[in-house]
Amino acid sequence: MRSLxxxxxxxxxxxxxxxxxxxxxxxxxxIIAADINGNLIINSSSVTxxxxxxxxxVDVLNALTELREICSGCSxxxxxxxxxxxxxxxxxVSPEAVVYSSNVGCSPxxxxxxxxxxxxxxxxxxCTNLTAQDLQALQNIVHVSGHVHIYYNGLLAHLNGLGNxxxxxxxxxxxxxxxxxNLDGLSRLTAINGHFQVANNVALATLNGxxxxxxxxxxxxxxxxxxxxxxxxxxxxxxxGGDFLVISNGALQNVNGLDKLTFVGGSLLxxxxxxxxxxxxxxxxxxxxGYLRVQSNVGLTNVDGLSQLTIVGxxxxxxxxxxxxSLEGLYGITSVGTYVQICSNSLLNIxxxxxxxxxxxxxxxxxxxxxxxxxxPC
Ligand SMILES: *[C@@H]1O[C@H](CO)[C@@H](O)[C@H](O)[C@H]1NC(C)=O
Ligand SMILES: *[C@@H]1O[C@H](CO)[C@@H](O)[C@H](O)[C@H]1NC(C)=O
Ligand SMILES: *[C@@H]1O[C@H](CO)[C@@H](O)[C@H](O)[C@H]1NC(C)=O
Ligand SMILES: *[C@@H]1O[C@H](CO)[C@@H](O)[C@H](O)[C@H]1NC(C)=O
Ligand SMILES: *[C@@H]1O[C@H](CO)[C@@H](O)[C@H](O)[C@H]1NC(C)=O
Numbered sequence: 001m002r003s004l005x006x007x008x009x010x011x012x013x014x015x016x017x018x019x020x021x022x023x024x025x026x027x028x029x030x031i032i033a034a035d036i037n038g039n040l041i042i043n044s045s046s047v048t049x050x051x052x053x054x055x056x057x058v059d060v061l062n063a064l065t066e067l068r069e070i071c072s073g074c075s076x077x078x079x080x081x082x083x084x085x086x087x088x089x090x091x092x093v094s095p096e097a098v099v100y101s102s103n104v105g106c107s108p109x110x111x112x113x114x115x116x117x118x119x120x121x122x123x124x125x126x127c128t129n130l131t132a133q134d135l136q137a138l139q140n141i142v143h144v145s146g147h148v149h150i151y152y153n154g155l156l157a158h159l160n161g162l163g164n165x166x167x168x169x170x171x172x173x174x175x176x177x178x179x180x181x182n183l184d185g186l187s188r189l190t191a192i193n194g195h196f197q198v199a200n201n202v203a204l205a206t207l208n209g210x211x212x213x214x215x216x217x218x219x220x221x222x223x224x225x226x227x228x229x230x231x232x233x234x235x236x237x238x239x240x241g242g243d244f245l246v247i248s249n250g251a252l253q254n255v256n257g258l259d260k261l262t263f264v265g266g267s268l269l270x271x272x273x274x275x276x277x278x279x280x281x282x283x284x285x286x287x288x289x290g291y292l293r294v295q296s297n298v299g300l301t302n303v304d305g306l307s308q309l310t311i312v313g314x315x316x317x318x319x320x321x322x323x324x325x326s327l328e329g330l331y332g333i334t335s336v337g338t339y340v341q342i343c344s345n346s347l348l349n350i351x352x353x354x355x356x357x358x359x360x361x362x363x364x365x366x367x368x369x370x371x372x373x374x375x376x377p378c
Contacts, residue, residue, distance in 0.1 A: 130153045147173070167192075278301065283305050286308050
């Protein structure tokens, strides 16, 4: 907590300085100063965007960025304050549509049985008594214009009552539902316009219900589902507009079933999945808009599944995969934004990898000064 407060204090100082910088001296110089309010301002030099701010050797800004990446969309621990119904209307509301214009909460039975469209949010969180049976009240719903929250519903075992739901206007969060064993009820869902997060559902074993999902507009995050063994259910997923994050799913052995996925608009992060043996399921993926990071997957021996990948955004980092012996799966990459960072993979022959990937980075990138080639220290 103390360090958190320290870091946030630091962020405030840095942000404050960033504002002051527009009015202060035009010189780009490192600076430690106090302003008239007594705020401590620390600025490293701004010679390049990669300039670091080190505290006892820790690159704090970088560490903060990483935490944010890893935690993007972490499940909230307290109920959010009620949000007003979105003003957006359903894209195509047919004449037969029966519209319910309100948010729906823990008592779905308030929705008229003939309603087909919810113009509002479906907010099922901390519904301690909510059972799968209660969701039957929503069985005719085909569209929710706002977001769908399904979290901290301890009794909810399945979502079959959402069996006609086809599209969702904004984002979906399914997290911390201890009894939820499958998502079969979402089998008509074809599009989620916003992000989709499936997190910390201890009983969830498959994603089979998502077999009609074709696109996720923003990020897709599958994290900390302790018993999730496969992502086969995503067999029709073709695009993820934002980041695709697969983090700390201890039982996940492979990512088979993602054969249709060709494009990830954001970054691809595969991290902390201790049972993951390979990434063969990503065999169609040809381009990633953001970075590629493969980190702390202790069972991973190769990344052959990424052999169709040719374009990666800002950087590649492969780190702390203690059984990784080959990176040949990355040798087809022809373009990366700035650098390649391969470190702490104890079984990997780094010189062999450097020979293949070492000329991908951009000459002149500052991290070169720390090491040879275009490899950067982690
Ligand atoms: C302070 O740092 C910011 C961010 O790196 C930079 O934009 C700004 O020019 C810096 N100002 C000075 C005076 O160094
Ligand atoms: C839907 O059901 C409500 C009662 O719950 C009724 O008032 C309304 O007329 C019905 N609408 C249609 C289109 O059937
Ligand atoms: C759940 O049920 C219990 C017992 O019937 C009741 O006391 C409680 O108010 C209910 N909670 C909610 C959130 O409906
Ligand atoms: C979908 O809607 C139809 C028509 O209203 C209904 O008969 C059917 O039971 C619903 N299907 C599911 C899976 O809820
Ligand atoms: C590592 O790879 C280099 C370059 O391919 C090779 O010369 C060297 O023998 C390899 N080292 C080991 C320990 O396999």
